[in-house]
Amino acid sequence: MAEPPVDYQISAADARELAGAVLLPANLRRQVLEKMAAQRNLAGMLDLFAQVLGMANAVAENCRAMVELILIERGEHPHTAEQANLPTMFGALQGVVLAATVDPRGTCAGCAYRLGTPANTSPVTTSDAIYCRQELSRFYCHADLDDQGDPVRTCVGHAKAMKQDATK
Secondary structure, three states: OOOOOOOOOOOHHHHHHHHHHHOOOHHHHHHHHHHHHHOOOHHHHHHHHHHHHHHHHHHHHHHHHHHHHHHHHOOOOHHHHHHOOOOOHHHHHHHHHHHOOOOOOOOOOOOOOOOOOOHHHOHHHHHHHHHHHHOOOOOEOOOOEOOOOOEOOEOHHHHHHHHHHHOO
């Protein structure tokens, strides 16, 4: 399975810090960034900024792909896109943390644990995966559905993460 095209690489630690900052007002985001800048040199901050821009591009592309899926492939009315589980920067930062914990080999092409996929950049999906992992619950693969459209098997990435957590 080929990796999705991803033009960013952010450490899980930076992703955790930025995920909190993304949801804050500008003055508080600046404080988080000032703290991060104090811990690295100018080149390090420029590299982080370049990686965040790459992530922003991926989020925008994933939003376009999800809206296209809803409107064109599923034939939904345009207002349903407003209710869709669309990618965000917060979701993408949570996705970095998820992807950092699992080898993507064997996961489906759209896995929430595979860096850069729409599911990996969606705040609802990544939050669900994190919650299920913390609660030791099943997280289902959305690539394998029954006739009613319900998932039928556990996500491979989630199963790998749970197995890894159990060995700690």
